[in-house]
Amino acid sequence: MNTNSNKYTIIYASIMVIIVAFLLAFVSSSLKERQDKNVELDKMKQILSSLNISDSEKADAEKAYQKYVVADRIIDQNGNIVSVNGGFSIDSKKIGDELPLYECKVDGETKYVVPLYGAGLWGPIWGYISFNSDKRTVYGTYFSHEGETPGLGAEIATEKFQSRFPGKVLQENGTVKISVVKNGKVVDSSCEVDGISGGTITSKGVDKMLHDCLSKYANFFNK
Amino acid sequence: MELFSKKNKETFLSPLWLNNPVAVQVLGICSALAVTSKLEPALVMGLSVTIIVAFANVVISLLRNTIPNRIRIIVQLVVVAALVTIVSQVLKAFAYDVSVQLSVYVGLIITNCILMGRLEAFAMTNKPWDSFLDGLGSGLGYALILVIVGFFRELLGSGTLLNFQIIPECLYDCGYMNNGLMVLPPMALIIVACVIWFQRAKNPDLQEKSN
Numbered sequence: 001m002n003t004n005s006n007k008y009t010i011i012y013a014s015i016m017v018i019i020v021a022f023l024l025a026f027v028s029s030s031l032k033e034r035q036d037k038n039v040e041l042d043k044m045k046q047i048l049s050s051l052n053i054s055d056s057e058k059a060d061a062e063k064a065y066q067k068y069v070v071a072d073r074i075i076d077q078n079g080n081i082v083s084v085n086g087g088f089s090i091d092s093k094k095i096g097d098e099l100p101l102y103e104c105k106v107d108g109e110t111k112y113v114v115p116l117y118g119a120g121l122w123g124p125i126w127g128y129i130s131f132n133s134d135k136r137t138v139y140g141t142y143f144s145h146e147g148e149t150p151g152l153g154a155e156i157a158t159e160k161f162q163s164r165f166p167g168k169v170l171q172e173n174g175t176v177k178i179s180v181v182k183n184g185k186v187v188d189s190s191c192e193v194d195g196i197s198g199g200t201i202t203s204k205g206v207d208k209m210l211h212d213c214l215s216k217y218a219n220f221f222n223k
Numbered sequence: 224m225e226l227f228s229k230k231n232k233e234t235f236l237s238p239l240w241l242n243n244p245v246a247v248q249v250l251g252i253c254s255a256l257a258v259t260s261k262l263e264p265a266l267v268m269g270l271s272v273t274i275i276v277a278f279a280n281v282v283i284s285l286l287r288n289t290i291p292n293r294i295r296i297i298v299q300l301v302v303v304a305a306l307v308t309i310v311s312q313v314l315k316a317f318a319y320d321v322s323v324q325l326s327v328y329v330g331l332i333i334t335n336c337i338l339m340g341r342l343e344a345f346a347m348t349n350k351p352w353d354s355f356l357d358g359l360g361s362g363l364g365y366a367l368i369l370v371i372v373g374f375f376r377e378l379l380g381s382g383t384l385l386n387f388q389i390i391p392e393c394l395y396d397c398g399y400m401n402n403g404l405m406v407l408p409p410m411a412l413i414i415v416a417c418v419i420w421f422q423r424a425k426n427p428d429l430q431e432k433s434n
Contacts, residue, residue: 009291016298020305027309031316038319150261151381151406198403 043088047113049142050128051106052166069113073101079220092117092126099216104130111139114217118209121201122147125156125209131170135221138178141165143206153202164193174218180207226352235356238364244337245368246419247429251337255369256411258328262385265373267321268328269366273359275310276338279303280358283346290347299342300333307333337365372414380405 002008044065048058057064072087077097087100092115102113110133117126127143141162148154155161169177169191181187183197195203244250251272258268282302283290290298311329314322332338341361346354377383379402382390390399404410423429 003289003291004293009294012289012291013294013297016301020301024305024308027312031312034316035312038315042319042323149406150258150264151377152260198406 046142046144047102047128050113050130050140051104051111052140068106069102069104071103073103074098075101075220077216077219079217079223095213095216101217101220109133114213116209116213118205118212120145120148120205121153122149125202125205127209129165129210129214136170136172138165138168138170145202148202149199152196153199155196155199156202156206161196168193171214171218171221174222176211176214178210178214180204180210231353231356234353235360238357238360239367240364240422241426241429243364243368243422244340244361245365245415246422248340250340251335251365252415254331254335255372255415256408257331259369259373259411260376260380260406262370262373262377264324264328265369266366267324268331269362269369271325271328271332272335272337272365273362275303275306275332276341276362277355277358279306279338280341280346280354281351282306283342284349284351284354287347295347296339296343299339303338303342304333337361368415368418371418372411375414376405376410380410
């Protein structure tokens with residue numbers, strides 16, 4: 001057979017495209033359910049990380065989530081509760097007027113968790129921040145990123161960076177206080193956190209993310 | 224036909240060192256810069272490329288007599304892209320943590336010149352088993368260079384290996400500092416160049432005649 005004829009080339013290309021399209025569609029749709037479940041479990045793990053829950057307990061994320069997270073509320077811009085449940089299904093990327101607020105109980109004490117979403121140097125960064133029931137001090141944080149530079153910006157995902165947050169002042173009278181400053185330039189250590197040297201733009205991204213996302217909760221903080 | 228004949232052994236072994244895809248053929252340099260600032264992503268990337276190039280080689284080799292000459296590059300690209308997509312989907316469903324690790328690198332695998340280079344230069348004209356060995360060898364040769372570069376960059380740039388602290392704390396107290404330049408892409412080029420230098424000094428066959 002002449003494999004160089006136009007007819008053969010066109011038929012070959014068409015058949016190849018159809019086969020590949022069916023193959024990919026089949027793989028994608030048959031694995032969709034498992035993938036969605038994994039994404040959900042991962043989200044639970046991230047929320048638990050911000051509450052400083054140990055790795056061994058996080059292994060069974062669903063069980064630990066039910067144990068610690070009391071309610072996934074939705075509140076509005078004025079700080080009023082709109083819905084007692086359903087906050088979990090809100091995508092952190094698309095937070096509008098409805099703000100998710102996780103109410104958790106760790107060792108008998110109430111903690112709140114709020115999702116964060118912002119931009120780093122190369123792509124999106126996101127995370128969760130938990131704070132005490134007085135809404136004043138940070139209890140724990142979790143940060144992750146899509147593709148920050150390993151060894152530099154990517155350090156925001158490490159425990160070393162995240163351990164700088166607990167105990168810092170979150171906000172005062174609705175003004176967000178917690179901030180990330182250039183490495184070694186901390187003036188007020190009650191609310192300022194050292195950034196990552198060499199990862200300045202990512203550190204600034206974290207700072208902006210904290211400020212932008214937490215500002216939306218100002219009315220809730222004042223309640 | 225013997226599975227491990229002398230020729231097959233050579234097919235597998237030569238890309239590991241004497242015909243290394245990065246150091247001798249100078250393919251895949253771009254990703255060698257991007258993923259080697261730590262050892263772990265370098266390892267993961269090396270392994271992923273090895274698996275994909277080996278299987279893409281087999282698929283193309285099986286199809287080699289049917290592929291129309293004029294659209295062969297497109298066919299190769301489709302095979303690679305489909306394989307990579309399937310692997311990433313399967314990982315997302317069954318090994319979510321690994322897929323999160325790989326996130327950006329999956330895209331980089333498709334653009335890796337070694338894949339297209341091996342498909343075009345070897346799989347199009349050789350039998351499936353030979354192609355599989357060639358893919359495996361080329362992938363591992365690529366991984367080897369990535370690991371060498373990643374090793375030096377992480378050790379000197381961050382003082383760690385696979386995120387474990389290697390350089391003792393007391394050295395830092397004495398004034399030792401991590402070399403920040405190591406974490407930046409230019410150092411990857413310089414280390415690759417050092418590997419090439421070492422390799423050529425050891426193997427005069429690789430040196431170009433100077434006249």
